[in-house]
Amino acid sequence: MDAFREAIRTGRLAPGSRLPPSRVLATDLGLGRNTVVRVYSELINEGWLTALHGSGTEVSRRSSELPSGWSRPRPPAARPRWVHDLRPGFPDLSSFPRDEWVRAVKRTVTTSPFEAFGYIDPHGRGELRDAVARYLARARGVHAHADNVIVCSGAAQGLRLVAAVLVNAGVTKVAIEEFCLHTQRPALLKAGIEPVLLPVDADGADTSVLDDMPDVGAVLLTPSHQFPLGVALQSDRRAAVVDWARRRGALIIEDDYDGEFRYDRSPVGALQGLDHDRVIYMGTASKSLAPGLRLGWLVVPDRLVGPIVAEKGWAEDSVGFVNQLAMADFIDSGAYDRHIRAMRTRYRRRREQLIETVNRQSPATRIVGMSAGLQVLLEHPSRTGAELVRRATREQLAVESLDFFRNPDSTSDRDGLVVGFAAPSPSAWTGSLDALIRTLR
Numbered sequence: 001m002d003a004f005r006e007a008i009r010t011g012r013l014a015p016g017s018r019l020p021p022s023r024v025l026a027t028d029l030g031l032g033r034n035t036v037v038r039v040y041s042e043l044i045n046e047g048w049l050t051a052l053h054g055s056g057t058e059v060s061r062r063s064s065e066l067p068s069g070w071s072r073p074r075p076p077a078a079r080p081r082w083v084h085d086l087r088p089g090f091p092d093l094s095s096f097p098r099d100e101w102v103r104a105v106k107r108t109v110t111t112s113p114f115e116a117f118g119y120i121d122p123h124g125r126g127e128l129r130d131a132v133a134r135y136l137a138r139a140r141g142v143h144a145h146a147d148n149v150i151v152c153s154g155a156a157q158g159l160r161l162v163a164a165v166l167v168n169a170g171v172t173k174v175a176i177e178e179f180c181l182h183t184q185r186p187a188l189l190k191a192g193i194e195p196v197l198l199p200v201d202a203d204g205a206d207t208s209v210l211d212d213m214p215d216v217g218a219v220l221l222t223p224s225h226q227f228p229l230g231v232a233l234q235s236d237r238r239a240a241v242v243d244w245a246r247r248r249g250a251l252i253i254e255d256d257y258d259g260e261f262r263y264d265r266s267p268v269g270a271l272q273g274l275d276h277d278r279v280i281y282m283g284t285a286s287k288s289l290a291p292g293l294r295l296g297w298l299v300v301p302d303r304l305v306g307p308i309v310a311e312k313g314w315a316e317d318s319v320g321f322v323n324q325l326a327m328a329d330f331i332d333s334g335a336y337d338r339h340i341r342a343m344r345t346r347y348r349r350r351r352e353q354l355i356e357t358v359n360r361q362s363p364a365t366r367i368v369g370m371s372a373g374l375q376v377l378l379e380h381p382s383r384t385g386a387e388l389v390r391r392a393t394r395e396q397l398a399v400e401s402l403d404f405f406r407n408p409d410s411t412s413d414r415d416g417l418v419v420g421f422a423a424p425s426p427s428a429w430t431g432s433l434d435a436l437i438r439t440l441r
């Protein structure tokens with residue numbers, strides 16, 4: 001397609017030139033005829049070619065008037081092609097439960113009332129809010145009523161909505177962990193909030209410093225499994241941060257991105273269970289199922305339901321009804337629990353293999369993080385995270401350095417490599433682990 005555009009742009013194919021019939025060109029180029037038909041029709045849509053009455057296609061007589069860089073919006077530049085993928089934050093997409101999901105989608109499309117095919121209530125479908133409320137109460141100890149659940153397209157949209165509502169309420173500063181998901185600080189800045197940093201140590205975020213931050217109106221935490229350091233917020237600190245929020249009239253935003261995945265014991269309940277009036281719970285199907293579904297949920301105190309739903313409004317992108325209702329069906333049928341149980345077993349095994357292999361093949365490397373989630377932090381005795389990423393690139397291995405998740409102004413001297421062990425398909429796992437070992441050696 002680009003070759004055609006280039007040929008027209010440079011005049012090699014002059015305006016008015018007749019193009020060969022698609023069947024002939026397909027044979028000449030050894031392509032399927034459908035491919036050629038699709039290319040012709042896209043170039044006709046873009047204005048480069050004209051379909052002639054009767055039959056045939058010619059170079060548009062006005063093609064020379066098209067701006068030289070003109071074409072349909074392109075997808076973002078392709079990422080470098082990695083052979084091995086150990087990026088943190090990705091579940092094993094090859095294990096997506098396609099059959100059960102298709103059954104849920106089929107039931108949804110077959111049985112949904114006509115009304116479901118209309119515009120989507122920004123609060124989210126009642127069926128999904130009910131299912132999520134029951135699931136979170138059972139699996140995460142969340143104090144949840146369907147009225148307090150707001151469906152959003154991933155935790156990312158949830159955070160954006162919460163940030164906007166905080167700004168409207170006069171909040172100017174939000175405390176975040178000094179290492180966190182790289183998109184969270186920009187999301188707050190974009191909303192007009194100044195992020196201030198909480199140090200993170202072996203007991204999780206140091207919430208005691210909040211008392212010395214007078215203007216902070218909320219704190220964003222990953223209490224069940226700090227991202228990316230992999231520690232849990234210790235129980236005294238959990239109690240202390242709730243106490244701080246009550247005294248200050250502040251809010252806690254709990255990012256429970258992988259709370260289902262605890263391997264050494266049953267998952268510790270969400271912080272929200274301690275005070276549902278002070279904690280906004282943020283959950284997602286991005287780790288438990290697939291990020292491409294863009295399915296997430298907030299559980300918010302009564303007084304925030306109206307403002308957050310209003311902020312989302314009818315114009316905001318909503319999760320389509322098929323995904324919402326299929327997810328509700330998926331949870332209610334027990335398929336979600338089954339999938340999580342199966343993935344928990346698989347990820348636990350992978351984490352054990354990773355630890356065993358690193359201990360054996362690169363014994364000086366320290367493995368940090370509790371037995372949970374989809375990632376570990378590796379601290380190498382002599383190489384920085386940045387050096388390790390460069391070495392990994394030579395092995396065609398995708399990983400991130402800890403620096404990638406470090407917020408500016410962090411005074412921590414920690415360094416290392418953040419390795420996600422969930423992303424590879426079962427057949428790619430061993431090869432990925434080997435590439436990691438070559439990187440560490």
Ligand SMILES: Cc1ncc(COP(=O)(O)O)c(C=O)c1O
Binds near residue numbers: 154157255283295
């Ligand atoms: C710490 C953290 N929070 C939240 C998310 C999920 O974001 P979303 O639901 O927007 O995909 C991720 C995904 O990478 C994450 O790592």
